[in-house]
Structure formats: structure tokens, C-alpha cells
Amino acid sequence: MSKDTYPHWVFDDSPIPDPFGYGERAVEFIRSLKHPKSRLEKHAFQLDPWQERIVRRIYGPCDEFRNRIVNDVTILIPRGNRKTSLGAVLSILHTLGPETVPNSEVLFAAKDQIQAKIALREVEGIIRAGGILWQKGQGNRKFDAPSMVRLQDYLNRVLFPGESYIEAISSDAASAHGRTPVFALCDEIHAWPKRDIWDVIDTGLSKTPGSLRVTLTTSGRGEENIGYQVVNHARRIARGEIDEPNHLVILFETSPEANWEDEDVWKRVNPGFKHGYPDIVRMRQRAATARKRPADRDAFKMYHLNMWLDNSASPFVDHEVYDKGNKLIDLDALEKAPCWLGVDLSSTSDLTVIVAAWKDGEDGYIVHPWFFCPGDNLYKRQEETGVPYVQWAEEGLIEATPGNVVDIRTVERRIRELCDRFDVREIAFDPHLARITMSNLLEDGYPAVEFRQGWVSMAPAIKELEKAILGGKFTHGGHPILRWNFLNIVTQKDQAGNITFSKAKASEKIDGAVASAMAVSRASLGEDHRSIYATEARPDGIMVW
Known part of the structure; x- marks a missing residue:
């Protein structure tokens, strides 16, 4: 067992098993997509090496029956590292790509509808930018997104060919029971007020063969919440205390003892830095403000360095x-x-x-x-x-x-x-x-x-x-x-x-x-306010002071 939970494998170029080429297939599909904000030629989707290795690690390893080994992924990553884009293309992989199952249900779950729709809007932007449609047995071909994909804003849905759809739902689980998703994206669970929707998704995924849950979140505050429970369980897996080969854990987090002003610490937990994101200049500006304001300092530690903090903004003791x-x-x-x-x-x-x-x-x-x-x-x-x-x-x-x-x-x-x-x-x-x-x-x-x-x-x-x-x-x-x-x-x-x-x-x-x-x-x-009748027995035989 190791106390180090850092995902060194994301950067070390170590071999990732891919016996049936499913990891390679997933990477090829994602690279064929476009992103409206991409600066690459023809707005090609920017899948950087660290992201590519995560995709390969999710979809590559399979058992002898060609079943994907990983069905649960927990990624703790600071803001600004394009986690929303990663979640969006993974969902498209299950609705337009090689992981597509007809009539499949894909869920984006977040604290509220506004947050859940952020990932849905990302999907819409990628689809509108154009790309390819995967069809089993026919390879890849270009498609006309507006005519083949319907945006049902009133239902918080994107409807795909084959009647598959992506739907944004909030952590209010009142209307979420009975779901059977093939893919679920759980976003920013550190902010979820209760665990109901987590349990609904968990039970729904267990009904569907080959289902996958991806949890993408920054750190939060306090320990009596579903976010901490999920992340702490992931830490135990990363340390080898729990053996769950089906659960892929990727934790970019910082120890509370680390120097939060050290830029080497920033670079260690922000894998996108070497590729131009998040913006190092803005990070320095926020750090300068954080030195003067304790509340901003806590926000900087949580959202940019993934330090999980105590419930109190100004804790009595660590x-x-x-x-x-x-x-x-x-x-x-x-x-x-x-x-x-x-x-x-x-x-x-x-x-x-x-x-x-x-x-x-x-x-x-x-x-x-x-x-x-x-x-x-x-x-x-x-x-x-x-x-x-x-x-x-x-x-x-x-x-x-x-x-x-x-x-x-x-x-x-x-x-x-x-x-x-x-x-x-x-x-x-x-x-x-x-x-x-x-x-x-x-x-x-x-x-x-x-x-x-x-x-x-x-x-x-x-x-x-x-x-x-x-x-x-x-x-x-x-x-x-x-x-x-x-x-x-x-x-x-x-x-x-x-x-x-x-x-x-x-x-x-x-x-x-x-x-x-x-x-x-x-x-x-050391005060003693016992009665002088301390040795007097009550009628029931019990001694009183």
C-alpha cells in the first residue's frame, strides 16, 4: 500500500492494455470531433496527452469476453482543466460514437439544473461544430448535426439517432427514480446537498450491462457529505486499502500542508498547465488577492489546488x-x-x-x-x-x-x-x-x-x-x-x-x-459542587451526592 494517491501513470507513458482496440477506437472518435472554441486547425477537438491516457485507461482494458473492466471513474481535478469538455465528449462517445447502444439513456447530474445544463450546452456546441457519426459495421462518416440531432431544451435533453438521448438532471431526485442510464456524468458532487440522486444513478447503472459512471469534481468543504464520502473512498482505492479493479481513480489533489503559493504545487495538480490552461497569469492574480483575503484564500485552495477544507471557513483547529x-x-x-x-x-x-x-x-x-x-x-x-x-x-x-x-x-x-x-x-x-x-x-x-x-x-x-x-x-x-x-x-x-x-x-x-x-x-x-449529603442513600438504594 502507498500513501501517495497521485496518478503518476497519467504522465509516465507506461503501457495501457488495449487487447481489442477499444481504447484506440475511442481516441480516434474523439479526435474526429470539433470544438467551437478550439484553436486547432478546423476547430479540431484538442485531446491532450494526459486526457488521451485517461480515455485509453477507461476503454482499453477488457476481460476475455470483451467486457470493459472499468465501470466507475472518479476524477478530482481543479477548475480550468477542461473537465466539462472531457465529460461532454465521453457522453457523445456513448450516444454517437463506438460505445453507442440504441435507445440508451445518458444522464448529466449536478447540484441544480443550471449546473447540469453547463455540460449539456458543451455537448450542443461540439455537435453544432460538426464531426463524424459512428455506425457499427460502416465505420465513420460525416453527418449534418442540425438535421440528425434534436435539441429538446424544454426537456433539458439532446436527442440522437437511434432514440438515444442525454438529459440534464439536478440533485433533487424526486422525479429521477426508475432511470437506467448506460452512462452517467456526476458533476461537482462536492456541492450536492444530499445523496439521493447518487443512489438513484447507482441503482440505475447496476441494471444496465456495460454501464459507466464518471464523477468529475473539484474539492469541497467538510466531511459529512456525499462528495467527501466518494472522494475519500477513491483515496482508499488509490492507496491500495480497497481492491476495486473496476474503479478508476484519478486524484489531482494537494495536501493541506503544502505551500499553496508555490507554483510547482500548482503545476503538479493542474495537468493542463503545459498545454496552456488554466491561465497562469490569472492564477497569479487570484493568488495575490488570496494573500490579503482569507475567504479568497480558501476558494483558491479548494478550486485551484484541490485542498479539501474543513466545514468552517475559519476553522478553530485543523x-x-x-x-x-x-x-x-x-x-x-x-x-x-x-x-x-x-x-x-x-x-x-x-x-x-x-x-x-x-x-x-x-x-x-x-x-x-x-x-x-x-x-x-x-x-x-x-x-x-x-x-x-x-x-x-x-x-x-x-x-x-x-x-x-x-x-x-x-x-x-x-x-x-x-x-x-x-x-x-x-x-x-x-x-x-x-x-x-x-x-x-x-x-x-x-x-x-x-x-x-x-x-x-x-x-x-x-x-x-x-x-x-x-x-x-x-x-x-x-x-x-x-x-x-x-x-x-x-x-x-x-x-x-x-x-x-x-x-x-x-x-x-x-x-x-x-x-x-x-x-x-x-x-x-477542579471544582466540586457535590452536596454534603454525598453518602446519603436514596430509598431505592442508589447513592447520591
Whole structure:
């Protein structure tokens, strides 16, 4: 296995198997096409060497029965490298070229209709520029595009001879079920809000022998989305962790640690540079602007260098620094250790979380969360956000409480269970939504304390939390929901440089991070607000503080 996912084979001239000449056939067909913006003689389509090798690698390798081996392609490539043109000619290959199947359905899927139509318009432009029509048994011949190909704009379709067609669809899958495409182009999946259309295409392709999906995208932001899931799966294939010979992975991406201002880094991930695209002068101009504006810098890293960024535009901590705390936690071994709880209660449908914190040597902490969300809207929440709430519930990472709001009684019951199991010294609440819960707990002798969410309380708490994380002394066990919350954080500073978390500005949930800051803060102070009746037994025999 190799940690290097870079597609060296695209440039090394190594042999690409083509036992039946299908790769050569595909290249010949594409070269016979024209492009209205091409600067080559007679507007011939510009298929550069790196693109040609990708085409040969898709269509050349076959099994002994002449079946193409590759049926899934994931290409992560920065903007400006003519990925739309490549996707367009591959689709024409399946509707006019040697890969044509009569009555075939080809789909262009994107975030919305506007984005999906970009590739469709590219196809239209190539067709109108003229070229050849492949007919099995008759070789190639010239054709009159306007008379042989119909543009059905009202249906977002291009209709070809043999009743094959290309249709642009958006990531709203409400009307997409029942599809059986022979070829699907999934465009810019980093921007897809949910995975429905991906699943529809996936199941449709499995019904059609010899089908092919090509995913062309730049990088994006955050990890709880279909784009990251697809790209991360592709990385594992490229590293040799997963064996999928049918899946061709081509990842032109940059490590977050790389110097984003280094032009050698630019050239490594932009294969079109040596052929005149993207425009190096414009790239330099954008880089100059990015030095002054953090938001432009993030855009430059994502779209021109394919650095996959955290959810937050101004992350609290880098994900690789946070991940250093992914160490095994033995909760049983912590039962007798002093413990502090931070509780972030939701208003209605938000996440609610309890985070327990234990001291771990000098300035170190161990934390573990318990998440809750309403059970009735679990599927709806997943549909709207693309976040895998259903999977988390099935894996026991989040507790779905009855009803369409978080059942606070369930949360309170869990707090009591944790106090009975661990040596809990304090239970910190933001009193805004916790008055009744705090009253119930205090009445029974549990050590509930107020922890307001303003600057005075949160700034020092966040400072302590940040120090532990940056110092590699924050052990969290890799809990995926907690990690997601931390990577969603948007910070804001006051004039004195104090930092707090902004729930209003965060695009996704940060509740687990807030509760962690509360618990760590109380643990750092080592306060003990247990009742003097800590050894008194309740009638049911359970010891209370």
C-alpha cells in the first residue's frame, strides 16, 4: 500500500492494455470531433496527452469476453482543466460514437439544473461544430448535426439517432427514480446537498450491462457529505486499502500542508498547465488577492489546488491536529476518576449533547459524548442536510428520542445514570434552556451548576480547550459526531483577542464542541459542587451526592 494517491501513470507513458482496440477506437472518435472554441486547425477537438491516457485507461482494458473492466471513474481535478469538455465528449462517445447502444439513456447530474445544463450546452456546441457519426459495421462518416440531432431544451435533453438521448438532471431526485442510464456524468458532487440522486444513478447503472459512471469534481468543504464520502473512498482505492479493479481513480489533489503559493504545487495538480490552461497569469492574480483575503484564500485552495477544507471557513483547529486525540478510551477504567459533565440542551429539533471530561495528567483531558436528537424527523434531517443521522442512530452514536423534539426526560435520565456510574463533581448547564432540568437534579442532590454562554464564561473555556488540543493533550476517541461538530466551528474575536464559538455563523452543528468546552473548563478548575449529603442513600438504594 502507498500513501501517495497521485496518478503518476497519467504522465509516465507506461503501457495501457488495449487487447481489442477499444481504447484506440475511442481516441480516434474523439479526435474526429470539433470544438467551437478550439484553436486547432478546423476547430479540431484538442485531446491532450494526459486526457488521451485517461480515455485509453477507461476503454482499453477488457476481460476475455470483451467486457470493459472499468465501470466507475472518479476524477478530482481543479477548475480550468477542461473537465466539462472531457465529460461532454465521453457522453457523445456513448450516444454517437463506438460505445453507442440504441435507445440508451445518458444522464448529466449536478447540484441544480443550471449546473447540469453547463455540460449539456458543451455537448450542443461540439455537435453544432460538426464531426463524424459512428455506425457499427460502416465505420465513420460525416453527418449534418442540425438535421440528425434534436435539441429538446424544454426537456433539458439532446436527442440522437437511434432514440438515444442525454438529459440534464439536478440533485433533487424526486422525479429521477426508475432511470437506467448506460452512462452517467456526476458533476461537482462536492456541492450536492444530499445523496439521493447518487443512489438513484447507482441503482440505475447496476441494471444496465456495460454501464459507466464518471464523477468529475473539484474539492469541497467538510466531511459529512456525499462528495467527501466518494472522494475519500477513491483515496482508499488509490492507496491500495480497497481492491476495486473496476474503479478508476484519478486524484489531482494537494495536501493541506503544502505551500499553496508555490507554483510547482500548482503545476503538479493542474495537468493542463503545459498545454496552456488554466491561465497562469490569472492564477497569479487570484493568488495575490488570496494573500490579503482569507475567504479568497480558501476558494483558491479548494478550486485551484484541490485542498479539501474543513466545514468552517475559519476553522478553530485543523482536522489533522484534532485527529491526534483519536486514542482508545476505556470508560470502565474511568469510573472512579473525578468527572465533570457539560450539557448543551437544544431548543426543539437541534442536537442535544452531554460531554464528560476527565483530567489526564498535567493540562490534559479525556472526553466522551452522548448525543441525542428527535427520532421522528431523523430521515427528514438526513435528507435536508446530507448528514448521516440514520446511520449514526443505527450505530449507537446518537440516541433518537421519541417525538419531533428532543425528549429532555431521556436526557435527564442519562445524566442521572452517568452520575451513578462516574465520580461526577459537576454538571454544567447553560441555564437558558435548562431551568427545569437543573431544578429537578438539584432537588435530588445532583451537583448542577450554571455555565452561561457569554464571553465571560466561554472565552477562557475555549482558551483552555484550544491549549489542550494544540498540545496533543485532548483525547476524544475519534467519535465521528463530536469530530464533525469541532470541524464545523466558526470563531469570532473581541477587541481583546478573546475567542468564542458562533452558533449563528456556523453552517452546521457545533453543540458537542460547546459542551466539551464547558466540561473541560470545569475540569480545569477542579471544582466540586457535590452536596454534603454525598453518602446519603436514596430509598431505592442508589447513592447520591
